[in-house]
Amino acid sequence: MKKExxxxxxxxxxxxxxxxxxxxxxxxxxxxxxxxxxxxxxRYEGGRSINMALSHRGWKSxxxxxxxxxxxxxxxxxxxxxxxxxxGGTSLIPYGKEGQAIYSISRGKFNxxxxxxxxxxxxxxxxxHKCEEVDFRDQTIHFSGPEGNFKKEAPVIIGADGAYSxxxxxxxxxxxxxxxxxxxxxxxxxxxxxATADGEFAMDPNALHIWPRGKFMLxxxxxxxxxxxxTLFLPFEGTKVCFDxxxxxxxxxxxxxxxxxxxxxxxxxxxxxxxKNPTSAxxxxxxxxWVQGHSLLIGDASHAMVPFYGQGMNCGFEDCRxxxxxxxxxxxxxxxxxxxxxxxxxxxxxxxxxxxxxxNFVEMRDTVADPKFLIRxxxxxxxxxxYPKDWVPLYSMVTFSDMSYSEAYAQGQLQDSIMRQVMADPxxxxxxxxxxxxxxxxxxETAKAV
Ligand SMILES: NC(=O)C1=CN([C@@H]2O[C@H](COP(=O)(O)OP(=O)(O)OC[C@H]3O[C@@H](n4cnc5c(N)ncnc54)[C@H](OP(=O)(O)O)[C@@H]3O)[C@@H](O)[C@H]2O)C=CC1
Ligand SMILES: Nc1ccccc1C(=O)C[C@H](N)C(=O)O
Numbered sequence: 001m002k003k004e005x006x007x008x009x010x011x012x013x014x015x016x017x018x019x020x021x022x023x024x025x026x027x028x029x030x031x032x033x034x035x036x037x038x039x040x041x042x043r044y045e046g047g048r049s050i051n052m053a054l055s056h057r058g059w060k061s062x063x064x065x066x067x068x069x070x071x072x073x074x075x076x077x078x079x080x081x082x083x084x085x086x087x088g089g090t091s092l093i094p095y096g097k098e099g100q101a102i103y104s105i106s107r108g109k110f111n112x113x114x115x116x117x118x119x120x121x122x123x124x125x126x127x128x129h130k131c132e133e134v135d136f137r138d139q140t141i142h143f144s145g146p147e148g149n150f151k152k153e154a155p156v157i158i159g160a161d162g163a164y165s166x167x168x169x170x171x172x173x174x175x176x177x178x179x180x181x182x183x184x185x186x187x188x189x190x191x192x193x194x195a196t197a198d199g200e201f202a203m204d205p206n207a208l209h210i211w212p213r214g215k216f217m218l219x220x221x222x223x224x225x226x227x228x229x230x231t232l233f234l235p236f237e238g239t240k241v242c243f244d245x246x247x248x249x250x251x252x253x254x255x256x257x258x259x260x261x262x263x264x265x266x267x268x269x270x271x272x273x274x275x276k277n278p279t280s281a282x283x284x285x286x287x288x289x290w291v292q293g294h295s296l297l298i299g300d301a302s303h304a305m306v307p308f309y310g311q312g313m314n315c316g317f318e319d320c321r322x323x324x325x326x327x328x329x330x331x332x333x334x335x336x337x338x339x340x341x342x343x344x345x346x347x348x349x350x351x352x353x354x355x356x357x358x359x360n361f362v363e364m365r366d367t368v369a370d371p372k373f374l375i376r377x378x379x380x381x382x383x384x385x386x387y388p389k390d391w392v393p394l395y396s397m398v399t400f401s402d403m404s405y406s407e408a409y410a411q412g413q414l415q416d417s418i419m420r421q422v423m424a425d426p427x428x429x430x431x432x433x434x435x436x437x438x439x440x441x442x443x444x445e446t447a448k449a450v
Pocket of ligand 1: 165
């Protein structure tokens, strides 16, 4: 039987990785993207990029398509969060066990690598082509491109066209399509800590730096050129420190001097960058179903999450691996079945990670600065050492395993309820090392059985 051509919308990280998976199955694939070819234009240099943190789920997909070794040189390991206090002091909180790290990677070069690999495998790439609308009655796509507007038949469509997906917008016009979007109260601004005059990193390169300040925070992730991409997360308005109240170089300087004094010293271009770079918004999108006829949403198009768990890309890469597994299992001509199974199995997991991503914002900007957070980390690390099968910290389940996100979420809730009881002891700071760890595990097992 002739193999149907698959049309992918979006040449971002997810669309390109999906195309690589499909080509490896011998399927014909075309990708359309509304932007110019990133190899010829400076696509992501808009001052609105947040470095991503590649972790186990992402690496697993890259390994499966044989790309892990080519991505390693683009990525820098970060073994923990380096917390900066208001006086310039720092401390490191490890992410997991010794040697476990998340990897800082910037979007531009990584995306280029995936585009090149896709093209080498025979994927046809059509840049400057915008999907205007999908008509599900006859599976056609309306494009605008350099050759003008045209309509094209597309027997199988995968929408990887991001948080503002055009495929999803067409689905929204169908009946019984559920959609929810939420802009959070905070926005973000990209800033830079450049390499030092002698070409070195200005801070510890193997950590994700956080300046947690309660309602707001600054973070910095390392780049291979020895600079750091920093992201300032502030409320848009309504608080003492917010984007609305920083109107000139003086306002900016007083905020940075008061709250980020050590970072301030390392940012010679702060004023210029701050007023040049846009302030961007952060959106969470949930929708369902993801399927209409032979069209399917994946990646941010189906579940755009806030960036705080560093899982958006990892989750999207896992989407590709799961979808590829289903195609392998049910064959190239069972799209109804494959798409249905995909959305049913995947939706609870993406709901869980969207929720966790929201919650991790509070942890990063606020909780990490509480000395009790460190004690709790120590207790959970010890529980994991003593009972590695029974107690794995939530962060590790999400970041260093491929246990389903929904299972990790449920187990995390359970562990959280036990830890709240443990932490309620007013003498916990002194007593944490003398706790009855077996009793904690038993409590958790009992709660699980209920
Ligand atoms: N670090 C960052 O700043 C960002 C990181 N990401 C990461 O990437 C992950 C995966 O993103 P992914 O799902 O690939 O989505 P992306 O937004 O990265 O990629 C989607 C691509 O589709 C293009 N597109 C949008 N609308 C259309 C259209 N109508 N027709 C054709 N092309 C279109 C987008 O262009 P355009 O961009 O112009 O809309 C973009 O190139 C995210 O979860 C996140 O982790 C994503 C975005 C920003
Ligand atoms: N890449 C990011 C971009 C923006 C905000 C957070 C991240 C993270 O990766 C956070 C990390 N997982 C953490 O929990 O410390």
